[in-house]
Amino acid sequence: VEYLPIRVSTLRGDSQINFDAFVKINEKFVLYVRKGDSFEGERLDRLKSKKLKKMFISLDEETKYRDYLSKNIEMAYDKNSGKSLQNRAEIIQGQQQSNAEDVMENPENEKSYNSAKDAAGRFVNLLLNEPEALERLSKMENMDQNIAHHGVTVSTLAVGLAKRLGFTDPKVNQMITMGSLLHDLDHFQTQLNVARKLTDFSADDMTTYKNHPMAAARKVQDKKHFDQQVINIILQHEETIDGQGFPQKLPEAKLDPTSIIVGLCNCFDRMVTFEKLPRADATKKLTIENVGKYPLGHIQQLSGLLNSMK
Numbered sequence: 001v002e003y004l005p006i007r008v009s010t011l012r013g014d015s016q017i018n019f020d021a022f023v024k025i026n027e028k029f030v031l032y033v034r035k036g037d038s039f040e041g042e043r044l045d046r047l048k049s050k051k052l053k054k055m056f057i058s059l060d061e062e063t064k065y066r067d068y069l070s071k072n073i074e075m076a077y078d079k080n081s082g083k084s085l086q087n088r089a090e091i092i093q094g095q096q097q098s099n100a101e102d103v104m105e106n107p108e109n110e111k112s113y114n115s116a117k118d119a120a121g122r123f124v125n126l127l128l129n130e131p132e133a134l135e136r137l138s139k140m141e142n143m144d145q146n147i148a149h150h151g152v153t154v155s156t157l158a159v160g161l162a163k164r165l166g167f168t169d170p171k172v173n174q175m176i177t178m179g180s181l182l183h184d185l186d187h188f189q190t191q192l193n194v195a196r197k198l199t200d201f202s203a204d205d206m207t208t209y210k211n212h213p214m215a216a217a218r219k220v221q222d223k224k225h226f227d228q229q230v231i232n233i234i235l236q237h238e239e240t241i242d243g244q245g246f247p248q249k250l251p252e253a254k255l256d257p258t259s260i261i262v263g264l265c266n267c268f269d270r271m272v273t274f275e276k277l278p279r280a281d282a283t284k285k286l287t288i289e290n291v292g293k294y295p296l297g298h299i300q301q302l303s304g305l306l307n308s309m310k
């Protein structure tokens with residue numbers, strides 16, 4: 001039997017799978033989740049806590065897997081499918097995470113980039129039109145401190161913030177979403193452990209950290225299918241308007257406005273996901289510590305958004 005890798009982030013929702021999924025242990029494929037299983041609530045939490053990123057299916061069940069994926073996603077985007085909001089949000093979060101993983105793993109793959117971009121368009125449409133979905137998605141706990149999941153959370157908040165700031169053009173929000181999904185591409189590739197306080201980084205790790213936006217931008221800048229605005233967001237997401245950010249200490253006038261939006265949302269989710277701060281504390285800290293680093297209106301609007309969904 002031949003096996004095909006699948007992403008665990010695509011297994012979401014209460015629909016039963018109609019294929020077997022295996023894990024690879026010592027070069028052997030071991031049945032791990034079987035036909036009839038589904039992945040929501042506690043079950044999903046347990047799966048996530050394993051930090052397993054890939055499983056395998058037998059090649060002759062690929063069609064069944066593809067079928068499961070497309071049915072799941074159609075249901076999730078359909079408000080009237082009868083599925084709970086939580087279920088729909090979990091499926092959509094998983095798909096966005098999987099798309100981010102695909103592109104970060106193989107940025108040279110034009111097809112992956114374009115399908116991530118199409119899905120980002122659909123995602124934006126949902127966020128702009130269904131505030132309850134935005135709330136559910138932005139609150140989904142990133143239990144395994146996954147970089148791609150972090151990207152999905154940042155994209156959700158960034159679209160919410162952009163809307164409040166008057167950026168309602170779907171195309172602009174699609175770029176914001178793609179930039180957010182991919183902003184920490186270098187962390188994904190180097191596997192630098194960012195799930196700790198910056199003050200706990202060794203000098204070497206700090207060098208890698210300070211270079212991550214530039215390193216990622218270099219990896220993608222020659223890829224013709226990458227949008228320039230997405231590259232800008234990747235390169236500028238750690239810059240601040242006081243010119244004290246990194247890697248280039250760019251002043252506000254040199255920053256893409258969408259980079260500033262993504263940067264602020266990244267700053268918030270870094271505290272929640274990687275420093276394990278309760279959301280309420282992170283919201284307070286965001287306001288106290290970032291005056292001067294981000295426009296006041298942005299900080300107020302993001303706090304307003306976060307406070308509206310306590």
Ligand SMILES: [Fe+2]
Nearest residue numbers: 183184237238
């Ligand atoms: Fe970053």
Ligand SMILES: [Fe+2]
Nearest residue numbers: 150183184266
């Ligand atoms: Fe980040």
